Amino acid sequence: MSEKILIINGSPRKNGNTAIVSGWVKEGAEAEGASVKIVDAARLKYKTAGCCSCYGCQVSQQFRCVILDEATDVVASFPDYDLVVFASPVYFFGLSAQIKMLMDRMFSLFKFSGGKTIHNLQKVNFALISTCGGDLHDSGVELVDETIKKITHFIGKTHKSLLIPSLVPAFEETEKKEDLKAKAMDFGKKLAKW
Numbered sequence: 001m002s003e004k005i006l007i008i009n010g011s012p013r014k015n016g017n018t019a020i021v022s023g024w025v026k027e028g029a030e031a032e033g034a035s036v037k038i039v040d041a042a043r044l045k046y047k048t049a050g051c052c053s054c055y056g057c058q059v060s061q062q063f064r065c066v067i068l069d070e071a072t073d074v075v076a077s078f079p080d081y082d083l084v085v086f087a088s089p090v091y092f093f094g095l096s097a098q099i100k101m102l103m104d105r106m107f108s109l110f111k112f113s114g115g116k117t118i119h120n121l122q123k124v125n126f127a128l129i130s131t132c133g134g135d136l137h138d139s140g141v142e143l144v145d146e147t148i149k150k151i152t153h154f155i156g157k158t159h160k161s162l163l164i165p166s167l168v169p170a171f172e173e174t175e176k177k178e179d180l181k182a183k184a185m186d187f188g189k190k191l192a193k194w
Ligand SMILES: Cc1cc2nc3c(=O)[nH]c(=O)nc-3n(C[C@H](O)[C@H](O)[C@H](O)COP(=O)(O)O)c2cc1C
Pocket: 011, 012, 013, 015, 016, 017, 018, 019, 089, 090, 091, 092, 093, 094, 131, 132, 133, 134, 135, 138, 139, 140, 167, 168, 169, 171
């Protein structure tokens, strides 16, 4: 069971499609008894735009980025959760820049030394919510899914994903989609039971 879930919303649109779908996933997971926190990655205060490759985290004994800003605490908290869900719109066939800035700071949760990799994510599972305007095959959403797959494989895990195609920018239209709401809530329930 995933009792404690963190959703990282990487959309710059506060009330956009990704936020709406993430909210429904949260509702579904909470209905199964999970506690769910949503972090708005686009509105965190960053001291640098992404990882600045200082390698300070590789020298440090801690699994914590040495740049002290709001992203540091969020990333360092990943091992406290049963499940971390990345939520991103597809922007130019990939993850949004806003979520990538946060994800690159995950370097600090790893120690790469002498051909060995150590990390502190043994107890955490990962999932993906991704929304896009195009269809499943041409939009780039499969590339986003593949990126999360690579990350989770790297730490010996598999991920679950909810990929939502064909959404128009007008989020009022998305809010009306009862079938999508049911699908997202089901996904949330599935995550809570994972
Ligand atoms: C800068 C930008 C780039 C986009 N690139 C793609 C794309 O490559 N493929 C696609 O299917 N949709 C693309 N879209 C559409 C969004 O993925 C889609 O509308 C998404 O649901 C927006 O989520 P949001 O409201 O959370 O931002 C793009 C939209 C923007 C603003």
